[in-house]
Amino acid sequence: MAQVSEATRAKVADEIKFDILEGVPEDENDLKRSQIARTFISDTVTIPTKEMYSYALQASLGDDVYHEPSTFALEAHIAKITGKEAGLFMPSGTMSNQIGLRTHLMQPPYTIMCDHRAHIYKYEVGGAGFHSGAAVTPVIPSNDHHLTLDDVKANVVYGPDVHFAPTEVIALENTLNGTIIPQDEVIAISEFAHSKGIKMHLDGARIWHVAAETGKSLKELVEPFDTVSLCFSKGLGAPIGSCLVGTKEYITRARRIRKLFGGGMRQTGLLSGSVAYALTHHFPLLPRVHALARKLEKSLEDIGVTILSPAETCMIFYDAGSIGVTYDEIAERGLALPEPLFLGGSRLVLHIQTTEAAVDDFTKLIATLAEEKRKAGFVKPEVKVNGHQDVYVRRAH
Ligand SMILES: Cc1ncc(COP(=O)(O)O)c(C=O)c1O
Incomplete structure (x- = not known):
């Protein structure tokens, strides 16, 4: 095989190398952490902590x-x-x-x-x-x-x-x-x-x-x-x-x-x-998550929101139509808050990194929307919730 020069090897190595940290703002991960604390879309979004990784490295x-x-x-x-x-x-x-x-x-x-x-x-x-x-x-x-x-x-x-x-x-x-x-x-x-x-x-x-x-x-x-x-x-x-x-x-x-x-x-x-x-x-943190979910469920009920599937553990399914809004509307208003909330469709998932402040802000948002719709003439219809239907409504993207 022909001799390969050091310069040729260096050129190949130069093409391959990649600094993934280059161009990532220093506080990007802090921002991510604060967003995860306000994300109700899934519990799969939970992120590893420094303590977790320093233990895992061993x-x-x-x-x-x-x-x-x-x-x-x-x-x-x-x-x-x-x-x-x-x-x-x-x-x-x-x-x-x-x-x-x-x-x-x-x-x-x-x-x-x-x-x-x-x-x-x-x-x-x-x-x-x-x-x-x-x-x-x-x-x-x-x-x-x-x-x-x-x-x-x-x-x-x-x-x-x-x-x-x-x-x-x-x-x-x-x-x-x-x-x-x-x-x-x-x-x-x-x-x-x-x-x-x-x-x-x-x-x-x-x-x-x-x-x-x-x-x-x-x-x-x-x-x-x-x-x-x-x-x-x-x-x-x-x-x-x-x-x-x-x-x-x-x-x-x-x-x-x-x-x-x-x-x-x-x-x-x-x-x-x-x-x-x-x-x-993390396992010992789950009862706190469930308690927070029950608190959220109670607040939503107090506002007049119909609960489609109860907060037995970390999830709640709710009917946006029961206060006259759509899931897209809620998600857009959540994103527009000074500290945004990240929302999917009918499913609200709470997790170990959800903060109480996020739950309170979501409750306030729903109360505000319900009031706006009520003032605009919305009256909650008398409909029986059919539990047979799949309550998981995904938000349109
Ligand atoms: C009940 C249930 N089973 C299985 C899975 C699949 O897990 P994964 O996303 O790791 O493939 C999920 C994902 O959210 C789930 O909710």
Whole structure:
């Protein structure tokens, strides 16, 4: 091979190098922090703190496809606190759910049963069909709140009739839209499912909130499930990561499928360290978030706003139409405040970095808008809220 001169190498290196900090104003991250404190769009926006990163920097430096000690320890810890045999660290909740389902689903035809509002059905890009060849049976809860054993029995498929694809997995979500499924219902569904040879998967992206709110241990909450996906990057405020838990044999197969999906990661110690910090320091903050959500719900009700889905944990869904405004109008007025508020559609999500001042400012904004509309002649219509409809209204962009 021809000799390469130092000048040529330097030229290539010069093209490749990149200073990401160049041109970033010094106080950009401070601005970001203050914006996150006033963002009601999602809890995924929560940002890592300096304390979190300085703790995480001390985590181990292994390669996770071979063996990353801190990540291995995290997986073992999550398995222990959920009472399962093994855990597998994942880059996202979507991947954790989809690999979780794929590992259960071996040979179509089959169906997954879930709530019609479930993340695995609505917001995972049709992954069940794409990755697992599975059809989904989305069920509308007859009580407007959570799936019951009767709902499950009315929609389950088993037996010899060849017209139907059998239910292979029942996937529940807890919390779902911030609401909690009563544990006795979970147990009843699980006992029925298992008696028919149907597996139980939990999308437990926000199961932390259920533990924080009910005082039940994670182990008790997830005991009825064969497998669970838990997220660290939402309410807990870690930058990245989820964990899938199940039996050793199941997780061994899931680890291979994770590699197949391109999810075999390398130096994940920094991420696992961030998660450990979040488990220790952020989980205890959740009751404050729930209390703030209840306070906001009460203030909205006092103004005359119709609540579509209650503040059982960190989310509230409200009907802007009940005070004569649109979500876009609210979002625009929020953005125009001296200290802006960042709002989506019908969903308000509170998180560990939400400030009380942000909640108060939002309440004032809604009160002002309601008053303006009232003066302009708006009268609240007498409409019954139909809990069957999906209360999540996304704002037009
Ligand atoms: C209930 C639920 N499950 C799964 C996910 C997917 O997580 P991710 O965005 O990390 O893929 C989300 C995302 O917000 C979620 O709300």
